[in-house]
Amino acid sequence: MDPSSERERIGNTVIRRSTAMLGPGGWTLVAAFVVMVVAFGVAQPHTFLNWGTAKDILNQAAVPVILVSGLVFVLAVGEFDLAFTSILGMSSGLVIVLISEDSIPAGPAIAVVVAVAALAGLVVGLLVTLGRASSFIVTLAIGSALSGLELALTNDTTIYNNIPASYGALTTTSVFGLDTQVWFAAGVGLVCALVLHGSRFGRHVSAIGANPVAAFLAGVRVRRARVVCFIVVGVCASFAAVVFTSASVSYTPGASAGFLLSSYAAAFLGAAAGRRGGRFTVPGAIFGVIWLLTLETGLTYVNAAPWTTNVVQGVALATAVMIAARGKRDNI
Amino acid sequence: MSGVDAEVENTARDNRPWLSMRGVSKRYDGVHAIRDISIDVIQAQVHGIIGPNGAGKSTLVKIMAGAVALDEGTVAIHGVETHLQDPAAAQRHRLVLMPQEITIIADASLTDNVTLGAESARYGIRVARDCRRRTTAALEAVGLDLDVDAVAGDLSAVQQRLLMLARAIDRDVQLLILDEPTAGLGSEEAAVVTATVRKLSQDGVTVVYVSHDLSEVATLCDRVTCLREGQVVAVLEREELTRDRLIGLIVDVPAGSTVSPMGMPPGSAVSRGVARAGVALEKVSGARLRDIDVTAHAGEVTGVTGLLGSGVSELVSIIIGAARPRAGRLLIEGRPCMFHSPADALDHDVAYVSGDRARVAFPTLTIRENVSLPALASWWGRFGVMRRKRERTRVRAYLQAFAIRGDAERSFSSLSGGNQQRALVARLMAAEARVLVLDEPTVGVDVGARSDLWNTVKGLARERTVIVASSDAEELVALCDRVICLHRGEVRAVLSGSAITEHEIARSVA
Numbered sequence: 001m002d003p004s005s006e007r008e009r010i011g012n013t014v015i016r017r018s019t020a021m022l023g024p025g026g027w028t029l030v031a032a033f034v035v036m037v038v039a040f041g042v043a044q045p046h047t048f049l050n051w052g053t054a055k056d057i058l059n060q061a062a063v064p065v066i067l068v069s070g071l072v073f074v075l076a077v078g079e080f081d082l083a084f085t086s087i088l089g090m091s092s093g094l095v096i097v098l099i100s101e102d103s104i105p106a107g108p109a110i111a112v113v114v115a116v117a118a119l120a121g122l123v124v125g126l127l128v129t130l131g132r133a134s135s136f137i138v139t140l141a142i143g144s145a146l147s148g149l150e151l152a153l154t155n156d157t158t159i160y161n162n163i164p165a166s167y168g169a170l171t172t173t174s175v176f177g178l179d180t181q182v183w184f185a186a187g188v189g190l191v192c193a194l195v196l197h198g199s200r201f202g203r204h205v206s207a208i209g210a211n212p213v214a215a216f217l218a219g220v221r222v223r224r225a226r227v228v229c230f231i232v233v234g235v236c237a238s239f240a241a242v243v244f245t246s247a248s249v250s251y252t253p254g255a256s257a258g259f260l261l262s263s264y265a266a267a268f269l270g271a272a273a274g275r276r277g278g279r280f281t282v283p284g285a286i287f288g289v290i291w292l293l294t295l296e297t298g299l300t301y302v303n304a305a306p307w308t309t310n311v312v313q314g315v316a317l318a319t320a321v322m323i324a325a326r327g328k329r330d331n332i
Numbered sequence: 333m334s335g336v337d338a339e340v341e342n343t344a345r346d347n348r349p350w351l352s353m354r355g356v357s358k359r360y361d362g363v364h365a366i367r368d369i370s371i372d373v374i375q376a377q378v379h380g381i382i383g384p385n386g387a388g389k390s391t392l393v394k395i396m397a398g399a400v401a402l403d404e405g406t407v408a409i410h411g412v413e414t415h416l417q418d419p420a421a422a423q424r425h426r427l428v429l430m431p432q433e434i435t436i437i438a439d440a441s442l443t444d445n446v447t448l449g450a451e452s453a454r455y456g457i458r459v460a461r462d463c464r465r466r467t468t469a470a471l472e473a474v475g476l477d478l479d480v481d482a483v484a485g486d487l488s489a490v491q492q493r494l495l496m497l498a499r500a501i502d503r504d505v506q507l508l509i510l511d512e513p514t515a516g517l518g519s520e521e522a523a524v525v526t527a528t529v530r531k532l533s534q535d536g537v538t539v540v541y542v543s544h545d546l547s548e549v550a551t552l553c554d555r556v557t558c559l560r561e562g563q564v565v566a567v568l569e570r571e572e573l574t575r576d577r578l579i580g581l582i583v584d585v586p587a588g589s590t591v592s593p594m595g596m597p598p599g600s601a602v603s604r605g606v607a608r609a610g611v612a613l614e615k616v617s618g619a620r621l622r623d624i625d626v627t628a629h630a631g632e633v634t635g636v637t638g639l640l641g642s643g644v645s646e647l648v649s650i651i652i653g654a655a656r657p658r659a660g661r662l663l664i665e666g667r668p669c670m671f672h673s674p675a676d677a678l679d680h681d682v683a684y685v686s687g688d689r690a691r692v693a694f695p696t697l698t699i700r701e702n703v704s705l706p707a708l709a710s711w712w713g714r715f716g717v718m719r720r721k722r723e724r725t726r727v728r729a730y731l732q733a734f735a736i737r738g739d740a741e742r743s744f745s746s747l748s749g750g751n752q753q754r755a756l757v758a759r760l761m762a763a764e765a766r767v768l769v770l771d772e773p774t775v776g777v778d779v780g781a782r783s784d785l786w787n788t789v790k791g792l793a794r795e796r797t798v799i800v801a802s803s804d805a806e807e808l809v810a811l812c813d814r815v816i817c818l819h820r821g822e823v824r825a826v827l828s829g830s831a832i833t834e835h836e837i838a839r840s841v842a
Contacts, residue, residue, distance in 0.1 A: 198718050200708045207705055210694040217654060217692055218759075219678030219706045278696070 025323040026273035033291055040298035048301045057293050058178060061286075062171070062185040062247070063240045064293070067263050068270075068285040069192035070236025073229040075267055075280040076196060078209040079135040081230065082260065083124055083143035084237045089256030090146045091117050091241030093154040096251035100162045106170065114238045120146060121234020125227030151253075160250035168249035170242075181243050188239055192232075193282035205229060206279070265317035266292055272323035292316060349411070350375045350507055350538040351396065351427070356405030358391050365391040366562040369405070373507065378529060378539045380553035382546065384582055385803060387559040389542050393509050396540065397429030398422035426506035432515060432640075434492045438485030443467040445484045446499050470498040473535070474528050490521035494528060501532070508532065509540040514548060516620065516641025519820045526552050544639045546578040546842035558582070575842070583805070583838045609666060610797025611651055611682075611767055616660030620646045622821040623660070628814075630665070630766075633790060633798045635808040635832075638818030638841050645771070647818070648801050652684040652769050653677035664767060665797075678706055683765035685756045687775035692756060695745035699736075699755055700727045702744045706763040730758040734788070750781045757785060760792075767797045774807060786811050805834040817841050 041049040067084065074081040091113045098109040124142050128135040171181035196202040204225050207215040216222045240259075245251055269291055270284025295316075296309050349372040356369045366388035373379045383389050394400040396407070398416030406413050409425055416422045419429065436445050443463050452462035467480045474494045478487070484495060493513060500508055510529065514522035526548060533539050533554075543549050549556060550573045558566040558581040566581050610630040617623050620643035628634035638644045649655035650662060653671030661668050664680050671677045674684060683706055686692045694702050704723050727740055734754040736747070747755060753774065760768055770789065774782045789811060792798055802808055808815050815827040817840035825840035 194717075198720075200718065203701065203705065203708060203718070206697065207694055207701070210696045214692045214694055215705075217652070217674050217684055217686070219673075219675045219683070219763075221673065221675045 028323075029269060029273045029287075029291060033294065036295055036298060040301060044301045048298060053297065053301075055178065057290065057297050058182045059247070060293050060297070061289050062179075062181040063244045064259060064263060064266060064289045065185040065286050066188045066236050066240040066243060067259055068266050068289055069189045069282050070233035071263050071267055072192070072270075072280045072282050072285050073196060073205060073232045074135075075271075076209045077205045077226055077229045078212065079128060079226065079229065081124070081135065081139045081233050083120075083139040083146060084233050084263075085256045085260045086143035086146035086150070087117050087120050087234050087237035088241050088244070088259060089254075090120070090150040090153070091238040092245045092251055092256060093150045093253075095242060096159050096163065096245050097153050099164070099167060100159050100251075103162070106164070106167045110242050113241065114235060117234045117238030117241075118231050119234075121231040122227065124234070125230030128230065129223040129226050154251060154253060156253045158250060158252050163249050165249070167246055171246040179247075181247055184239075184243060188236065189282055189286050192236070196282055201225065201228070209280075261317065262289075262292060262313055265313050265320065268317060268320035272320040288320070347374045347377075349373055350409070352408050352411075353396070354406050354408070356392075356395060356402050356407070358388075358395060358400065358403050364562050366395075366559070369559075369562075369564055371557055371564065371567075373538060373540055374555065375538050376533060376536050377554040378533050378541050378552055380549040380556035381540060381542045381559065382544070382549055382556060382578060382582060383559035384805075386561075388562040389559055390511065391562075392559065393429060393511055393540060393542055396422075396507075397427060397509055399429065423503060426504055427509070428500040428503060428505045428507070429509040430496055430500060430511065430513065432512045434489070434496065436484045436492050436495055438483070440484055441481050442471065442478060442484055442495060443480045445495055446470050446480075446502050448499065450503060466502055467498070470502040471495075473501045473532070474498045475524075475531065488521075490517055490524050493517075493525055497528060497532070501537075505537060507538045507540065509542075511542045512544065512640060513541075514543065514545060515639065517820070518620075518622070522548065522820065544842060546582070546838075547575045549573075550575045550578055576839075579835065579838050579842060582842070583835045609663065611799065612663040612666075613647070613650070613657075614661045614663065616647075616650065616657045616662070618643075618646050618650065618655065618657050620821045621650075621657070621818075624818075624821070624823050626816050626823060626826075628797050628799050630797045631793060631795070632813040633793045633800055633811050635812035635815035636799060636801045636818065637803060637805075637808055637815060637837060640803075642818040642841070643821040644801050644803075644818055648684075648769060648771050648799075651677070651767075651799065652682060678763070678765065681766040682769065683760055683763035683767070684769045684771070685760045685773065686770075687753060687772035687777075689749075689752055689756070693744055693752060695743065697744060698741050699731070699744050699747065700724065700740040703727045703730060703740075703755055703759045703762055706759060706765075726762065730762050731755065733761070734758050735784075750777045753777050754781065754785065757788060761788075765796070767799070768792060769799045769801070771801045772803065773800060774802075774804070782807070783810075805837040808832065808837055809834055 047053070067088065071081060071084060094116060095109050095113045098104045098112060099106060120142070124139055127133060127138045127142070131138065171179060171184065173180045175183060196205060204215065204220045207218070207220055208222050208225055212222055244255070266288030267280055267285045269288030270286070271278055271280045273287060274281055274284050292313065295312055299308050299312065351373045353369060353371045357367050358365045369392060381389050381392065391400060395402050398419050398421050401417075407416065408414060409427070414425065416425065416427075422429070437448070440448075443460075446467040447463045452459040452466065464480050471478060471480065474497045476491060476494050476498065478491070484492065487495060497508075513529070514525050517525065522545070529539055529541065530552065541549065541553060553573065554570050556568045556573060556578065557564055558568070558578070568577065608630040609627050611628040613624060613626050615623050615625060620641065624643075626647075636644050636647055646655060650657050653674045653676050656671075662671070663669065664682060669680055671680070671682075677684070700723065704727050707726075724740070731740060734757065736751050736755055736758070744752065744755070757770070757773065760770070773789065774785055777785060786807070789798060789800065800808070800811055809832055812832060813828065815832050815837060816823060817825040817827065817837065819841060827836055827840065
């Protein structure tokens with residue numbers, strides 16, 4: 001190896017070490033985050049820049065953080081999932097119907113919902129792996145079926161009667177200055193991060209995502225890992241449903257659909273920010289959630305028109321996908 | 333045309349070249365793939381092209397067919413200098429290259445496959461009757477008696493090859509270039525293909541026939557050009573063609589002189605007297621394999637070799653759990669095993685690595701992650717929670733053993749090809765399995781690194797069973813204690829000790 005390239009390599013290593021978590025895309029995103037906080041702060045110094053706004057953003061982040069923590073598994077294993085918001089909606093309807101109409105205590109109701117969601121994830125996983133069908137279409141189809149079930153359960157009506165206050169208190173009690181839903185979301189994110197980035201299973205997942213044939217030949221049980229990923233996303237969606245319905249102490253029809261695009265936007269923003277471009281990580285996706293929510297909240301504080309949120313999400317997703325893809329190409 | 337010229341032409345008619353090349357060279361990145369090749373392909377003859385791997389056979393036929401541009405030299409068709417800029421131009425000159433892979437459309441009918449891209453049409457609308465008529469004629473020419481509306485995917489492998497020939501016939505082909513047309517076929521099936529080729533040649537089609545199967549070449553061809561290292565080393569005429577003569581041309585080392593470049597001589601394990609069966613296949617049959625019995629002993633390096641499609645890759649797939657035999661048993665250290673996946677095989681201490689990096693490497697993951705993947709089960713703590721430090725230390729140790737310097741956190745794709753290959757062998761060591769299967773382990777590795785790898789592999793064999801599938805005779809000679817030679821799904825020879833020479837291997841596989 002000639003000296004100049006050796007020097008370059010050492011230089012690169014130093015830079016990499018000092019920026020353990022972030023790639024070039026990450027620095028851009030962090031810089032953009034700082035710029036936008038400062039800009040909103042200058043525009044609305046009294047209302048935006050205070051602890052209340054931060055708490056508000058964190059509370060809003062609880063449900064999406066739980067969702068993306070699961071979604072990242074499916075993306076990391078190289079599949080797509082368009083059904084998880086339907087699992088969220090179906091689980092929301094089911095848990096509230098069980099509590100409100102069947103007067104079942106919250107504990108057993110939550111257990112039932114988590115089990116049903118895990119089963120839904122299992123079905124999706126089996127259809128994708130055994131059926132060898134495209135996960136894109138299979139999850140689209142299952143998502144439609146689950147939305148139908150949700151409709152059948154709830155008759156498309158808002159439900160807020162006969163829900164004990166204790167159910168709402170599950171997520172909105174303040175502990176160490178933050179609501180329990182924030183702590184719970186942080187816990188789910190932490191466990192998912194540990195499993196995906198710190199366990200044998202997680203390593204198998206990223207190996208499959210990088211080269212499924214090579215993973216199979218190296219002795220990874222590819223089908224099993226794929227199915228488990230779909231179960232993980234299902235279970236996370238049911239956790240999110242509990243937090244979602246508990247925080248509002250009600251069920252609102254059609255409220256789940258809005259999480260689909262924003263979850264993908266967050267996961268891809270996280271992948272774009274990562275040190276090795278294009279790899280999906282739990283911390284990255286959580287960063288993406290906070291990034292997007294801060295932007296959205298800021299926009300409402302400066303009284304931007306409601307349509308700006310959609311535009312911002314779409315632009316962010318498209319940009320993130322392109323940054324992530326560029327990182328991947330560099331690696332080939 | 334003057335009378336004298338006409339007379340000259342008359343006398344030359346019997347061996348007038350359909351195509352001739354003069355001084356043709358082609359370089360890739362400054363390295364000559366072929367250099368200064370001149371060749372005459374005589375009308376209505378079958379012209380064989382043989383040579384060891386990397387001799388430039390593929391480059392040569394691709395230039396003939398216009399698929400690759402030449403750097404120097406000229407190509408003449410019927411004595412007229414012609415520039416073929418692409419395969420479509422070649423087809424307009426009635427010249428067709430039939431690739432090794434079967435390129436039929438499985439879901440379409442025979443008619444659609446034969447007339448593909450040249451359908452009979454009137455005002456842009458397909459004339460089905462005419463397409464069928466042409467297909468019937470083309471199928472008849474290649475000796476296929478099948479319904480023209482049958483679905484191509486239902487045909488056997490040999491019928492699919494003949495279908496490809498029929499497509500070429502339909503285009504009124506005059507020069508047909510066949511690249512390994514019998515690879516992967518059994519003996520009887522291969523005979524059907526060669527008989528068809530012979531018939532086409534009698535019908536006036538000129539054929540260029542590239543093959544590794546030297547007995548086939550010796551019986552089929554009218555003339556044979558032998559290439560080695562991009563140059564023509566011999567041109568043999570019909571009466572000189574014998575299999576032994578051809579083998580002598582392929583093997584650049586004279587018969588009898590064994591090369592053992594490094595360290596311990598082959599056969600050392602046998603002399604130690606350990607002959608426990610590490611891996612045994614009993615009466616195993618599969619897609620290619622026919623009722624074979626082979627054994628790889630613990631403490632030895634067992635080579636498996638054969639031409640493309642002879643069953644070597646299926647044998648490897650069965651041992652590593654990627655394919656299941658149709659019949660027969662697999663025994664690992666005497667115990668019968670039935671692997672459903674490579675993961676099963678790894679649980680039974682069988683680990684695998686291949687020189688085909690697209691199949692085994694994770695370019696976007698780090699070097700560390702690439703090395704440690706199959707080792708994770710034995711290294712990691714309880715509940716599958718990773719012990720990062722332990723993983724790092726061990727990976728570093730394995731990389732150092734292979735002299736791969738630098739940061740293991742770089743992406744795998746940042747390594748050079750040779751270093752990637754060494755890192756993959758490091759992965760195999762890290763797996764700590766008792767049976768190691770290496771498939772073409774030194775493809776694309778430079779000479780010095782090859783010897784290093786060979787020594788490492790020999791060292792690994794001291795306590796393990798090592799199986800090396802390779803088409804590289806030099807590698808087998810340097811590495812193996814025993815070489816199993818497959819030919820069309822059957823074991824043709826098992827060489828051991830001093831019988832392992834490049835010449836003997838070439839004799840046994842071709």
